[in-house]
Amino acid sequence: MTTDHTKCDITGMVERHIMIAVDSSDNARRAVLFVGDFFGCYEGFQLTLLHIILEPEATFFSDNEARQQWLSEKQTDARKFMEDYRHILVDAGFPDDRINVRIDTMRASSVADCIIREQEEMKCCTIVIGRRGISKKEEFIFGSTSNRIIHEAKKCAVLVIE
Template sequence: METMKMLIAFDGSDNSLKAVEYVGNIARNCSGCKIVLLYVERLPDKDRFSDDSAWEKQCAENEQNIKLKLSEAAKKLVSMGVHHEEVQTEYFASCKSPFHETDICSTGRSIGMDILRIREEGGYGTIVIGRRGVSKAEEFLFGSVSTKVVQSAVGCTVWVVN
């Protein structure tokens, strides 16, 4: 029997937590699942900080906060009946991050495209993503990660949880 592999795009928002709960309700007591909670790092704009030190401090705080939220989301899945060995978290760092030196990293150009690349490389059959809740005007001007994933996904199932 083939393992069901699901990738939950997680950003710590209420909608990404709804996506976690949705998966928990579907995958509870399912043996042979692999569920990965994925966060793709988006670094804060350096221009908003007085110097590199202040920016690096904020980057470190952001990473610590999201890793805590990832851990809490994984615990939520387990509390809903998903086996703990079937749940993983991944923090996908930006190549420009001051703390990570890795060859495998986010391009920083498009979180949606990074999610799709990770899905393909990992062989995940399903992507689960929360809808951010931006207005149509904001989505038109700035884009939306969930919209990008839905429009560009090939060869997989995408669940958008609202």
């Protein structure tokens, strides 16, 4: 009998599929470096680099042109840092064809909700995310993506990188 090392027995998920949820911040970069250092030398992992562009309601913008410009700038920025992160992972030893880069534009009340939705759809067994290190007051008013994921994510492990 052979063991299928692509299966993640603990979570029951389809395979050893790690999602790294990122943005342009230093802590997101640290999360990518961590995954590279920690898992880069092993085989059998599928990686998804995910960046969510949380699109505000159309009424947030003065007109559709402003909305399109906002989205275009966000996507251009995202493509740049996602390419940088992909390089880090390839340099760490992950095969290029095992790295899935996704930039999703979504509407929701929080980025965390989008990340969890994507994790459930892709059946990732682990979410890796950087922590911003915000103050209690900032978390109270603006919310914390990493805390929300810790509280809300189900059937997966969550790694929060400081």
